Amino acid sequence: EASSFSGGFARVRLHEKKEYKYGYLDRKGKLAIPAQFDWARNFSEGKAWVESPAGKGYIDGSGRLVIRGDYQAGGDFSGGLAAVKDGEGFGYIDSAGKLVIPAKYSFAGKFSEDLAAVGSGGKLGYIDRKGRLVIQPRFDKAYEFRQGRARVVLKGQIAFIDEKGKLAIGPLSKVGRAFDFSYGLARIRVGTRWGFIDRSGREVVPPRYFAAYDFCEGVASVQDAEGWSTIGPDGKAVLRMGRDWLMTFSGGLAPVIRNRKVGYVDRSGKMVIEPRFLRAFGFSEGFASVELE
DSSP states (O other), rough: OEEETTTTTTEEEEETTTEEEEEEEEETTTEEEEEEEEEEEOOBBBBBBETTTTEEEEEOTTTTTEOOOSSSSSEETTEEEEEEEEEOOEEEEEESOOOOEEEEEEEEEOOOOEOOOOOOOOTEEEEETTOOOOEEEEEEEEEEEEETTTEEETTTTTEETTTOEEEEEETTTTTEEEEEEEETTTEEETEEEEEEETTTOOOEEEEESSOOOOOBTTTTEEEETTEEEEETTOOOOOEEEEEEEOOBBTTTTTEEEEETTEEEETSSSOEEEEESEEEEEEEETTTTEOOOO
């Protein structure tokens, strides 16, 4: 098992001495940090949360444990802060390992656009980077802010709020699923069909697709009765791939499934890496994780 590259390292899981352990590859394919951890997260802002018999905490790029504490779990760093869990609850530490937001929440999400979702009293709200509760807990579910909107669930219905906590879109009573904003559009499912709304909630691309991915690098891969294609933010077709299953573009390339094997096409639809993989994922930092036969 290998994850995508993040911060110059790719997390791998290797079979070591009759058990699986996690370590990290560098960009040359060298096992830069030996497989010694029972659990490990991807690197974020130069650090990664790891767990081993020797303890739990954050390592740096040399594999040295630089933040150690009586924490049961730790999240990714974002803007210099990371969520951690101790015996009291969830809080946040800074890059030096200091607990700067008390561990008093039942849940603590990742900071995005200077706000993070936190749980209190059985509901979710948002705090700012100073730990101030700026959006009162009233949501059943709450996700990260993207492009000034955060997806929430209120009384069983999906909605989007702005950074002040006001309902910007919804509740969307007919929407069964929704995803975060990207390129000014959010993917939604109505019944069994997928479409996209803008930041005001207007259906820019009506729900008519059998399947769809989020917008990435300016296009979204979608499937209709004629097969797979990409569309632009205006909903117009950019590239038509027919029956080949087209996934999301990253680094200028997108995985595509043809005859049960995965290869990669460029933005023009040209197959630049022939289908020969059992599984293949998007490019990150110039590399993509693939599975060979």
